[in-house]
Amino acid sequence: xxxxxxxxxxxxxxxxxxxxxxxxxxxxxxxxxxxxxxxxxxxxxxxxxxxxxxxxxxxxxxxxxxxxxxxxxxxxxxxxxxxxxxxxxxxxxxxxxxxxxxxxxxxxxxxxxxxxxxxxxxxxxxxxxxxxxxxxxxxxxxxxxxxxxxxxxxxxxxxxxxxxxxxxxxxxxxxxxxxxxxxxxxxxxxxxxxxxxxxxxxxxxxxxxxxxxxxxxxxxxxxxxxxxxxxxxxxxxxxxxxxxxxxxxxxxxxx
Amino acid sequence: xxxxxxxxxxxxxxxxxxxxxxxxxxxxxxxxxxxxxxxxxxxxxxxxxxxxxxxxxxxxxxxxxxxxxxxxxxxxxxxxxxxxxxxxxxxxxxxxxxxxxxxxxxxxxxxxxxxxxxxxxxxxxxxxxxxxxxxxxxxxxxxxxxxxxxxxxxxxxxxxxxxxxxxxxxxxxxxxxxxxxxxxxxxxxxxxxxxxxxxxxxxxxxxxxxxxxxxxxxxxxxxxxxxxxxxxxxxxxxxxxxxxxxxxxxxxxxxxxxxxxxxxxxxxxxxxxxxxxxxxxxxxxxxxxxxxxxxxxxxxxxxxxxxxxxxxxxxxxxxxxxxxxxxxxxxxxx
Amino acid sequence: xxxxxxxxxxxxxxxxxxxxxxxxxxxxxxxxxxxxxxxxxxxxxxxxxxxxxxxxxxxxxxxxxxxxxxxxxxxxxxxxxxxxxxxxxxxxxxxxxxxxxxxxxxxxxxxxxxxxxxxxxxxxxxxxxxxxxxxxxxxxxxxxxxxxxxxxxxxxxxxxxxxxxxxxxxxxxxxxxxxxxxxxxxxxxxxxxxxxxxxxxxxxxxxxxxxxxxxxxxxxxxxxxxxxxxxxxxxxxxxxxxxxxxxxxxxxxxxxxxxxxxxxxxxxxxxxxxxxxxxxxxxxxxxx
Numbered sequence: 001x002x003x004x005x006x007x008x009x010x011x012x013x014x015x016x017x018x019x020x021x022x023x024x025x026x027x028x029x030x031x032x033x034x035x036x037x038x039x040x041x042x043x044x045x046x047x048x049x050x051x052x053x054x055x056x057x058x059x060x061x062x063x064x065x066x067x068x069x070x071x072x073x074x075x076x077x078x079x080x081x082x083x084x085x086x087x088x089x090x091x092x093x094x095x096x097x098x099x100x101x102x103x104x105x106x107x108x109x110x111x112x113x114x115x116x117x118x119x120x121x122x123x124x125x126x127x128x129x130x131x132x133x134x135x136x137x138x139x140x141x142x143x144x145x146x147x148x149x150x151x152x153x154x155x156x157x158x159x160x161x162x163x164x165x166x167x168x169x170x171x172x173x174x175x176x177x178x179x180x181x182x183x184x185x186x187x188x189x190x191x192x193x194x195x196x197x198x199x200x201x202x203x204x205x206x207x208x209x210x211x212x213x214x215x216x217x218x219x220x221x222x223x224x225x226x227x228x229x230x231x232x233x234x235x236x237x238x239x240x241x242x243x244x245x246x247x248x249x250x251x252x253x254x255x
Numbered sequence: 256x257x258x259x260x261x262x263x264x265x266x267x268x269x270x271x272x273x274x275x276x277x278x279x280x281x282x283x284x285x286x287x288x289x290x291x292x293x294x295x296x297x298x299x300x301x302x303x304x305x306x307x308x309x310x311x312x313x314x315x316x317x318x319x320x321x322x323x324x325x326x327x328x329x330x331x332x333x334x335x336x337x338x339x340x341x342x343x344x345x346x347x348x349x350x351x352x353x354x355x356x357x358x359x360x361x362x363x364x365x366x367x368x369x370x371x372x373x374x375x376x377x378x379x380x381x382x383x384x385x386x387x388x389x390x391x392x393x394x395x396x397x398x399x400x401x402x403x404x405x406x407x408x409x410x411x412x413x414x415x416x417x418x419x420x421x422x423x424x425x426x427x428x429x430x431x432x433x434x435x436x437x438x439x440x441x442x443x444x445x446x447x448x449x450x451x452x453x454x455x456x457x458x459x460x461x462x463x464x465x466x467x468x469x470x471x472x473x474x475x476x477x478x479x480x481x482x483x484x485x486x487x488x489x490x491x492x493x494x495x496x497x498x499x500x501x502x503x504x505x506x507x508x509x510x511x512x513x514x515x516x517x518x519x520x521x522x523x524x525x526x527x528x529x530x531x532x533x534x535x536x537x538x539x540x541x542x543x544x545x546x547x548x549x550x551x552x553x554x555x556x557x558x559x560x561x562x563x564x565x566x567x568x569x570x571x572x573x574x575x576x577x578x579x580x581x582x583x584x585x586x587x588x589x
Numbered sequence: 590x591x592x593x594x595x596x597x598x599x600x601x602x603x604x605x606x607x608x609x610x611x612x613x614x615x616x617x618x619x620x621x622x623x624x625x626x627x628x629x630x631x632x633x634x635x636x637x638x639x640x641x642x643x644x645x646x647x648x649x650x651x652x653x654x655x656x657x658x659x660x661x662x663x664x665x666x667x668x669x670x671x672x673x674x675x676x677x678x679x680x681x682x683x684x685x686x687x688x689x690x691x692x693x694x695x696x697x698x699x700x701x702x703x704x705x706x707x708x709x710x711x712x713x714x715x716x717x718x719x720x721x722x723x724x725x726x727x728x729x730x731x732x733x734x735x736x737x738x739x740x741x742x743x744x745x746x747x748x749x750x751x752x753x754x755x756x757x758x759x760x761x762x763x764x765x766x767x768x769x770x771x772x773x774x775x776x777x778x779x780x781x782x783x784x785x786x787x788x789x790x791x792x793x794x795x796x797x798x799x800x801x802x803x804x805x806x807x808x809x810x811x812x813x814x815x816x817x818x819x820x821x822x823x824x825x826x827x828x829x830x831x832x833x834x835x836x837x838x839x840x841x842x843x844x845x846x847x848x849x850x851x852x853x854x855x856x857x858x859x860x861x862x863x864x865x866x867x868x869x870x871x872x873x874x875x876x877x
Contacts (some may be wrong), residue, residue, distance in 0.1 A: 087453045368680070375863075380851065497806060504688065541697065548672060
């Protein structure tokens with residue numbers, strides 16, 4: 001599970017051929033410019049990493065793509081369909097689902113109830129079995145089905161959150177720092193999750209991350225967001241060697 | 256308190272079962288005090304159902320008296336005009352407020368919960384003003400006196416026990432409707448209450464479920480209004496004063512906001528207490544205030560909720576004492 | 590023409606009253622995340638304190654008003670410490686707790702003074718009459734007092750270190766605490782100031798209008814309208830909306846008559862919300 005199948009090219013499309021595309025999206029809050037017009041595309045079955053120093057606008061990018069907030073300019077397309085400005089829940093129903101950086105489960109109810117709800121809320125699409133039980137076993141959740149989710153260790157709660165996203169049968173998963181808060185040895189679970197998700201659903205995956213090892217392991221392509229601009233795009237080894245990218249990080253840590 | 260679908264289902268059923276004696280009591284005893292308590296509790300339960308529905312989503316709705324007004328007056332106007340069939344009156348006292356709730360909800364439910372609460376608070380005042388400003392329709396400051404009692408298959412339900420029984424029946428109908436709505440949408444309502452953002456991210460259309468709840472809340476409040484009007488044979492603005500909502504809120508929270516059983520227990524208990532201390536009737540608001548504070552600070556799950564917690568605690572203690580190596584699935588309460 | 594101007598002055602006076610009430614209410618929410626359902630009760634006990642001091646103890650009016658303000662703030666201080674403090678930021682809990690406090694205070698007032706309005710009169714009667722303009726002196730006094738109070742609050746909140754600390758608490762409590770701002774000491778003071786404002790308004794306005802236990806509810810409703818329009822938590826929003834509401838109320842009272850004014854206001858609020866769910870001034874952070 002060390003390196004992802006890089007033979008899947010960045011622009012591969014599956015039978016439906018729909019890609020998630022952002023087209024010149026920009027965001028400002030009042031006078032504060034978060035990011036300038038950015039464009040890129042995420043195809044189904046593709047993995048795209050988004051990295052950048054803190055404050056570069058990465059979480060806002062996810063918020064815009066999944067419909068939590070509206071862009072100040074530009075559009076988000078799902079295939080042919082313009083999904084800009086659609087309410088958050090509608091975007092999820094269309095299959096573009098995000099995960100959260102902090103743990104986000106229904107804390108007072110059991111693991112089982114959490115999964116029940118995730119399956120129920122996005123029940124529009126049906127299809128082959130998602131194999132969630134395998135994931136529950138792999139992530140050591142199978143023995144805790146009756147426990148309230150806020151009693152679980154942090155890492156398990158995060159993985160539960162990811163499984164819940166998968167339960168909605170997404171076509172695209174926007175992952176906001178999946179490894180944040182996970183211990184080193186737990187981070188490989190993110191790999192496992194992504195592998196499983198791609199296998200059963202062939203979903204496109206966007207990962208906003210700080211963990212460079214994970215990014216290098218999993219993402220054939222990454223984009224760098226710095227001060228609201230798209231600084232570079234390409235394979236991690238290349239991009240991370242670029243002087244302007246290195247500067248962006250060094251400059252940030254020197255402040 | 257860990258939310259448990261099956262346990263809450265049972266508790267809710269018990270809440271409805273506990274209302275049945277209200278329906279039977281008028282035919283079993285002619286005692287004046289019991290009769291009075293019965294109809295007061297019935298109306299209180301029905302109105303508190305209106306509060307309860309929205310509480311399932313973590314929203315506090317001050318609109319219950321407003322929708323009681325609409326339902327009550329709709330019934331009064333219809334009955335005075337000659338349409339006294341009880342099924343018709345029940346239907347119209349549910350539908351009229353629901354029809355108002357739909358567009359109002361569409362506007363105010365888009366806002367954060369707090370603004371919704373404020374608007375429902377103000378709505379009461381507005382409705383009172385509307386009552387005074389439309390004397391041709393509503394009798395204005397005089398209200399509508401001499402409302403004919405409801406009829407069942409042409410037979411007038413005018414005797415005292417029958418009037419009381421009608422209120423009890425309406426309370427049960429209100430409870431059943433609330434039960435159906437809150438269980439059909441239990442996952443959605445509870446998710447909205449607990450974590451709206453997560454619910455939305457999983458595809459829950461907040462606005463849709465809030466509106467469903469609001470319409471249901473309006474409808475059952477309307478039933479309570481009809482019950483009140485039918486019992487007193489009068490529709491009058493003073494019956495639907497804004498401050499009455501504080502009582503219903505107290506019933507819900509003191510009884511236990513998590514289940515229908517809490518609504519039943521809270522209403523019965525507090526109404527009985529108010530009647531017992533009727534000499535201090537003007538103190539009842541203060542008493543409810545004290546109770547609200549005490550409950551919120553010491554026992555936020557209310558009476559029923561606290562009992563459930565106690566039962567959980569006792570059960571978990573006895574499990575660890577008797578069979579520490581066996582992990583039992585939690586038994587249902589009751 | 591004269592009526593328009595006179596009504597305008599009255600509207601501004603009403604707006605100033607609403608501003609004082611709403612600023613207090615919105616401050617409590619903005620800084621502490623508390624929805625103070627008892628705010629209307631502080632308004633009336635301000636009136637009752639002033640009434641007791643003047644009518645029953647014979648104190649001069651100004652002295653009574655000032656003392657009433659402090660007494661109300663004191664009550665607010667203790668209410669915060671005893672009831673509210675632990676539940677700061679929990680909207681639902683504080684709503685219910687303050688609802689309970691409201692009922693206790695109103696019942697207390699009813700027990701002490703009766704349910705009927707008491708005979709509390711403004712010491713200055715008569716009106717300014719000039720070429721058809723008509724403005725009661727009481728209205729002018731209220732306007733001046735409220736204006737001074739509003740300016741003082743602005744100074745406190747925006748200019749002093751204490752006020753800046755308060756706003757830091759409102760913006761990000763955790764960070765503010767990390768900077769050493771003592772939240773536990775500040776909240777009771779903030780609550781006391783806000784409720785003191787309500788008491789002040791009650792002390793000078795109820796002798797003009799009416800002093801009765803139920804008076805708190807209506808004023809709370811007005812505060813709600815103001816913060817709906819202006820955005821809960823925004824002091825400037827509350828001030829601006831308060832004057833707008835006051836003017837609308839004055840003009841609709843005079844030109845539409847009676848309670849149609851309140852109706853008109855409500856319809857207006859709903860219409861505005863239809864078009865701009867964020868209120869007149871608020872940001873889109875309003876939306877559910």
